[in-house]
Amino acid sequence: MAATSMDQLVSLCKRRGFIFQSADIYGGLQGVYDFGPLGVELKNNLKAAWWRAMVYERDDVEGLDAAVLTHPKVLQYSGHEATFTDPLTDCKKCKNRFRADHIKDGKCPVCGSTELTEPRQFNLMFKTTVGPIEGGDNYAYLRPETAQAIFTQFRNVVDATARKAPFGIAQIGKSFRNEITPRNFIFRVREFEQMELEFFVKPGTDLDWLETWKETRMNWWYAQGLSKEKLVAHFIDKADLAHYSKATYDLEYQFPHGLEELEGVADRSDYDLGNHTRYQSELNIQAHVHENKESAAKLALFDDETKKWFVPFVIEPSAGVERGVLAVLSEAYTEEVLPSGDTRTVLKLKKHLAPVKVAVIPLKRNQSEIVKMAHDIKNNLLKTGIGRVMIEDSGNIGKAYRRHDEIGTPLCVTVDFESIEKTPATVTVRNRDTMAQERIAVQDLESYLKNFFLK
Numbered sequence: 001m002a003a004t005s006m007d008q009l010v011s012l013c014k015r016r017g018f019i020f021q022s023a024d025i026y027g028g029l030q031g032v033y034d035f036g037p038l039g040v041e042l043k044n045n046l047k048a049a050w051w052r053a054m055v056y057e058r059d060d061v062e063g064l065d066a067a068v069l070t071h072p073k074v075l076q077y078s079g080h081e082a083t084f085t086d087p088l089t090d091c092k093k094c095k096n097r098f099r100a101d102h103i104k105d106g107k108c109p110v111c112g113s114t115e116l117t118e119p120r121q122f123n124l125m126f127k128t129t130v131g132p133i134e135g136g137d138n139y140a141y142l143r144p145e146t147a148q149a150i151f152t153q154f155r156n157v158v159d160a161t162a163r164k165a166p167f168g169i170a171q172i173g174k175s176f177r178n179e180i181t182p183r184n185f186i187f188r189v190r191e192f193e194q195m196e197l198e199f200f201v202k203p204g205t206d207l208d209w210l211e212t213w214k215e216t217r218m219n220w221w222y223a224q225g226l227s228k229e230k231l232v233a234h235f236i237d238k239a240d241l242a243h244y245s246k247a248t249y250d251l252e253y254q255f256p257h258g259l260e261e262l263e264g265v266a267d268r269s270d271y272d273l274g275n276h277t278r279y280q281s282e283l284n285i286q287a288h289v290h291e292n293k294e295s296a297a298k299l300a301l302f303d304d305e306t307k308k309w310f311v312p313f314v315i316e317p318s319a320g321v322e323r324g325v326l327a328v329l330s331e332a333y334t335e336e337v338l339p340s341g342d343t344r345t346v347l348k349l350k351k352h353l354a355p356v357k358v359a360v361i362p363l364k365r366n367q368s369e370i371v372k373m374a375h376d377i378k379n380n381l382l383k384t385g386i387g388r389v390m391i392e393d394s395g396n397i398g399k400a401y402r403r404h405d406e407i408g409t410p411l412c413v414t415v416d417f418e419s420i421e422k423t424p425a426t427v428t429v430r431n432r433d434t435m436a437q438e439r440i441a442v443q444d445l446e447s448y449l450k451n452f453f454l455k
C-alpha cells in the first residue's frame with residue numbers, strides 16, 4: 001500500500017470529526033486546531049497511555065499539573081526571554097515570512113526569489129496582560145514548554161514526597177509558541193500539548209540515563225503502533241543543541257510530509273535548577289522553612305552518602321501530543337482492496353487508542369425490543385471500564401461497518417431478530433481487522449470483551 005498522504009488524513013479527520021481548523025466559520029485561526037468528537041477521545045487515550053507508562057507503572061515518578069500563565073522571572077532565568085528565538089527572514093518580493101533555517105538554496109519557498117532579508121531573531125513566546133491595567137510589569141507569558149513549572153515546583157514536590165534521586169516529575173499540558181510558519185496540519189502549531197518528564201539524577205549518571213530514556217521512549221512509541229522502520233533516534237550535533245541542552249536525541253518519525261521530530265530526549269544537565277537557584281541566591285532567601293540553610297536557597301537534593309547537597313542533572317523526554325496523534329493516525333490509516341474489488345478504509349489503531357471501543361448496532365431501528373437490548377448491552381459494557389461504547393443506529397449495517405472501520409472501532413456488536421427470538425440470547429461480534437464475525441451469547445459478552453480489550 002502507498003504511504004499515507006497528509007491530504008488523506010486531513011480529509012478523514014474533518015469528515016469523521018477528529019480534527020477541525022479553529023474558528024473555521026471565520027476563515028480559521030492559523031496554526032490552531034480544535035479536536036472534534038473522535039479527536040478528543042484519541043488524544044485522551046494517548047495521554048492516558050503516556051501517564052500510565054510514565055507514572056503508574058513506575059515507582060519513581062510523581063505527577064504535576066501546573067498553570068499555563070507563567071511569571072516572567074521564571075522565563076527570564078530559564079533563558080527563554082533571551083534565547084527562545086527562531087531566525088526570521090522576509091522575502092522582499094512576495095513579503096512572506098519564513099524561518100531562515102527552513103529555507104533551502106537561499107530561495108523563497110513561495111516565489112523563488114533570492115531577495116531575502118538578513119535573518120533576525122524572533123522570540124516565540126506569547127505575552128499577555130495580567131490584571132486590568134496594561135503595561136509596566138503587569139504581564140505574564142503563556143508557557144512555551146511545560147517543563148519550567150516542574151523546576152520551579154521542584155522544592156515543593158520533594159518536600160511533599162520525600163523523593164531521592166533518581167526520580168521524576170511528569171506533566172501533560174498546553175504549551176504555546178508563536179511559530180513563524182505553522183504548517184503540516186497539526187505537526188507545527190501555535191497551541192499544543194506536551195507530555196514531559198523531568199527525571200532528576202546524580203551528576204555523572206546522566207548520560208547513562210539519557211540512553212535508558214531514549215530506549216524506553218522508543219519502546220513506548222512502538223507500543224502505540226509506530227513501526228520500527230519509521231521511527232529513528234537521531235543524536236543531535238553539538239552545534240544544533242537547544243540553549244539548555246548538554247546532549248539530545250530527537251526521536252524522528254516518518255510523517256506524511258517527511259522525517260521530523262516527534263519527541264526530544266534531552267540531557268538538560270543542571271542548567272534549569274542551577275539557574276533558578278541562582279535567582280533564589282540573589283534574593284538571599286533565609287532558611288525559614290528548612291533546617292539546613294543551604295537547602296532553602298537551592299533547588300537541590302541531599303546526598304545521604306557524601307552528606308552534601310547537590311543540584312541534580314535532568315533527563316527530559318518531551319513529546320508533543322499533536323505530533324503523536326498525527327503519527328498514530330498516519331501509521332494506522334490503511335486502504336485495503338477487498339476480494340469484491342471494493343476498497344475499504346480502515347484505521348488500524350491499537351485497541352487502547354481507538355476512540356470508540358465497541359459500536360452496538362441494533363439491526364432494526366424501529367423494533368423496540370432490539371433497540372432496548374442494544375441499549376442494555378451498551379450500558380452493561382460501559383461498566384467494564386473498557387472505554388467508550390456507543391449505540392450506532394444511523395443507517396444500514398454496511399454503512400455502520402464502513403464508518404466504524406474508518407474511525408478504527410475494534411469491534412461491532414450487532415443485535416438482530418435472532419438475538420431476541422432465541423434463548424440464550426446471542427449477538428454478532430465483528431472484528432475490524434479480520435472482518436470475521438462470530439456469534440456470542442449475550443451473557444458471555446462482558447468477559448469476551450474484557451479479554452479482548454484489557455489483556
Ligand code: ATP
Nearest residue numbers: 177179187188189192261262263264318319320323
Ligand atoms: P522543532 O525543532 O520541530 O521546532 P523543538 O525542538 O523546538 O521542535 P522541543 O522544544 O524539543 O521542540 O519540544 C518538545 C516536543 O514538543 C517536540 O518534540 C514536539 O513533539 C512538540 N512541539 C514543539 N513545538 C511544537 C509545535 N509548534 N507544534 C506541535 N508540537 C510541538
